[in-house]
Amino acid sequence: MHVSVHFNGWGDYPNPKGYTTAPIHGPFEGAFVRDFIDFKDVRKSIPNYSAPKDDAPIEKRVAAYLGESLAQIEPVYEAARKDDYASASPKALKIVNQQLGMGITQLRDEIVNAWRESKDVTAGYPLLSVADVLAGKVELTPTTLASD
Structure with missing residues (x-):
């Protein structure tokens, strides 16, 4: 989300699916994580380290990761539209656990x-x-x- 124009609300952009334009960053990454995420569950989404399969430089690996991350924006907004972040819905838990695991894996x-x-x-x-x-x-x- 951090590299998208939609990082904290859909903004003043075409919005055919009616995603929230209200700030989403804090509720999604802050309060929801604090109140509902058990890092034992996040660990389950973190694969073991595996070396890069090719000799791609870090710039290419990071660009690929950011592309994968951008692909997750709509599921995040879809859950927000259904107010799934107000409680620990299974869908919201899955999304947030996967997002946290993806970020942790990339950084590690x-x-x-x-x-x-x-x-x-x-x-x-x-x-x-x-x-x-x-x-x-x-x-x-x-x-x-x-x-x-």
Whole structure:
């Protein structure tokens, strides 16, 4: 929702399905989560980590995730139209548990991917290889860190 023009109410856009134009962000992500979400249930929607299936860069992986996230906007608004966020309806619980699980999975996976890919990165000036630092070939000192 965060990258959509519909992030907090449908707004002043064509609205053939009559979705709410009132703020939805707080009730959906705040009060509903606080009052009705059991994170034991969210954990059930979080798959085990799996490495990227291709060598796609993070920019491509994040774009794919955001596309998947955008596809969930209408179900969120459909549940709001039926006032499913006022109580713990099974439909609203499923939507919110899935959304939370999807976000947690993406964040976890990209942190793991970044850590794994960081060994191939260089930083500083002169450039230092993270792999060399981890292997003890380069000692990090105030001098090596502050020379750039």
